[in-house]
Amino acid sequence: MQLNPQKYQFLVGLFILEDKTQSHQSTAGNNQVQEECLEVQLNHPLISHNTIIIELESEIKQEVEKVVQFSEVQKCLIKDKLVKSQNNFENYKIAIQRSRKLNTEFNQFRSPKLGEELDNFEQNTSWRREYYNLIEEAKKLLHYIDINSISLKFISKKLLRVMKDEKETVHKLEKYLHSLQHKINEKELEIQKMLNQMMIRVKDLFPISLMMGIQIILSALLAYLTYIHGIIFQNDQFLGKSQKTVFQIIKTLPVYRCTFIMILGVLGTGVCIRFFRRYQVNYVFIFGVSPRNKMNEYQFYKMFMLLLNIWTTCLVLELIFYDTNFSYYLVYSLFLLLINPMDLHYRPFRYELIYSLAHNLISPFGYVRFKEFFFGDILTSMVKPIIDFYFLTCFILDSPIFEDQALGECILNSGMIFALSVVPYHIRFWQCINRYFVTQLWFPHLVNAGKYMSTIIVLLIAYLQTFHFGLKEFYVPIYIFSTIYSFSWDILMDWSLCKGTQPGTRLLRDRLMYPKYFYYFSIFTNFILRFAWIMPLLPESYQQLFYKDQGGLVLCLSLAEAYRRIQWSLFRVENENITNPEKYRFLLEVPKVYL
Incomplete structure (x- = not known):
């Protein structure tokens, strides 16, 4: 600010005189100070x-x-x-x-x-x-x-x-x-x-559009080949040849089913990140991801389209040249993309994923962070793809690829299927025990461990039924108890719902980051999908409304569980951003994210 020189000079003089007055109050020089004040006033007439x-x-x-x-x-x-x-x-x-x-x-x-x-x-x-x-x-x-x-x-x-x-x-x-x-x-x-509103990058727009066009063509070709094989199978003239073709494709079905669920997981990750960025959930801080290695949703969409193009291409070639096993090429392609040492296809993120999965296997004996807990819960929803991966390994390692004995040996090994089914729940059980010894809090960690133990008991009873131990009458009640246990834990602890204190949020909570209708819809769908295991127990007339064979049942249950887990992830990370329910962080406050 620029003041008037005369007024500024007057103020300086006033300050000087004020200091002099204070320093000479106890002396006899007061008369001289008053004379100086009078002189300043006479020289500066604007003294009002x-x-x-x-x-x-x-x-x-x-x-x-x-x-x-x-x-x-x-x-x-x-x-x-x-x-x-x-x-x-x-x-x-x-x-x-x-x-x-x-x-x-x-x-x-x-x-x-x-x-x-x-x-x-x-x-x-x-x-x-x-x-x-x-x-x-x-x-x-x-x-x-x-x-x-x-x-x-x-x-x-x-x-x-x-x-x-x-x-x-x-x-x-x-x-x-x-x-x-x-x-x-x-x-x-x-x-x-x-x-x-314009966050999509220019570099990601063209590859996504190109691969979407390729996928539309491949999907149309796949539908046409499926229709042709159905007509040939009904024709008696080609019955023997078509049965051989169908049997070979059925043998490779676990390979395509397992990889398809994993590819859908990439799409689900992109959808979750889209929600997190839109509603400002700081997932980067919660998971401890390096800002240099984080990916936006469009990069996940591009990766999903690439993997889906490879998957559809191999399946189309499998239907055209059934004498050649293209499922091998599918598995090898996906494996090479995952471990590719070159700086292509988001190498830092791929290596971070491999490290997280490896650390999750040893987390029951080490320090359990939110990242390990989250991936452990994801693995509990991947039980059917893990079993399919067992068939995939058995299918690849057996040299007589198109012989009935190779697939039959895999199917009859029910003990291995039971062990693979228990592994994810076993990891999560010991993670909860680990958290109990670290925090010395029996709630929620021991109660959470009981949830996974109830699921292990259900799997054990299902396995013992194959030996006719007479436990069939206990299977359904225990399964219902375990399902209600898991559903209640999802709503009350993982999502922290039904804890509202204000009118209109009694069934939710006071602080929400998503729209209210999304919470009510997710509660309903989570309850329905938790009881999807009832489908195999329905009469055959009702089962044919949803699937035609056992492979179709496994695919339907896998897709339903994949959707439920993606929906669960949205609310679990959002709840961790707000409440820190299981004390994985020392600080309750999460930094706000500005996108």
């Missing part, structure tokens, strides 16, 4: 306190108006940049539409001139760069306001201390500056919200 206060307040208001004008100019510039980015996005959409029309000559699409134009266009439409520029502009505006607010406070306090009117004026200035800061923060949040 009220006049000076009015003029200085007007200058302070002018400076505040300058701050407001500067903030408005900066907001207009930010809005112009946002409009420019939206126009670039529309231009990119037009460019995509033009590229689809150039399907006559594919080599023209990779011409140097057009490639240079696309590179320049992609550089101009970098949303990440635009986003950082907007944030930097907003930070500069905030720093400018902070500096001016500090200077205004200092000058006003200095002036009002002399004029004996400090408290009221300072309070008014602080209130006005606080309102100005609040308005700027609201505008910044609005800009971030508008940018979140």
Whole structure:
């Protein structure tokens, strides 16, 4: 702020005289001080306190108006940049539409001139760069306001201390500056919200679109081949050949079923991340993922489309050339993609996944974090794919691939099937015991361990029924008890629902991050899918409404459990973000995420 030189000189003189007056109060020089005050007053005729206060307040208001004008100019510039980015996005959409029309000559699409134009266009439409520029502009505006607010406070306090009117004026200035800061923060949040609506990266858009087109063609071809094989199977002339073909495909069904559920897990991960980013759930902090290795939902969608293209291609080739076992190529391709040492297909994330799965196996004997607990619960929903993986291993290691004896030996080994089914629940049981010894809290860890022990007892009774031990009458009651136990734990502990204290949230909780209807829908679907095991116990007339054979039943149950687990993951991570129910973190507060 620039003050009038005469008034500034008067104030300096006033401060000097005030200091002199205080230092000479106990001496006989008071007369000399009064003469100096009289001399200053004669040299500066504008000595009215009220006049000076009015003029200085007007200058302070002018400076505040300058701050407001500067903030408005900066907001207009930010809005112009946002409009420019939206126009670039529309231009990119037009460019995509033009590229689809150039399907006559594919080599023209990779011409140097057009490639240079696309590179320049992609550089101009970098949303990440635009986003950082907007944030930097907003930070500069905030720093400018902070500096001016500090200077205004200092000058006003200095002036009002002399004029004996400090408290009221300072309070008014602080209130006005606080309102100005609040308005700027609201505008910044609005800009971030508008940018979140265009989060898809340009580099991910074209591969996803290309692989979606390929998948549509492969799906149509797969449906046609399935229809043709059905007609051939009904024709008596080709009955012997078709039965051989169908038997060979049925033998490879566990391979395709197991890999398909795993590929759906990639899609489910992308959907969960989409929800977390939309509703600001800090999943990166909760899972302890390095910010350098994190992936957005569109990268997971691209990985899902790539794996689904490979899976569908192998199945189509299996139906065309049934004499060749293409399930081998499917397994080898997925395995090589997982352990590929080259920096392709998100190598840091793939290695982080392998490390997490390996650490989960030894977590009962080490420190259990939320990451290990979460992956352990995911494995409990992968029991049927794990059993299919056993058939896959048995199928690959047996040299006589198309002999009945190889598959029959795998099927008759029910002890191995029981052991593989128990492993995920066994891991989670000992993880709960581990957490009990670390925290010395019997609730919730020992109660949670009882839930997994009840499931192990159900599997043990089902295994002993194969030896006719007469335990069939105990199977259904214990299974119902275990299912209600697990469902209650999902609702009350994993999701922390039915703990609301306010009207309208009695069945939910006081703090929610998702829409209310989503909670009610998830409670209902979780209850229905928990009792999906009843399907094999239905009469055969009702079973044929859902599936035709045992393979179809396993596929239906696997898909239902995959959906239930994805839905469970959304609420479990959200609950961990809010309440920390099982004390996996020392601090309750989770940092807010700004996307």
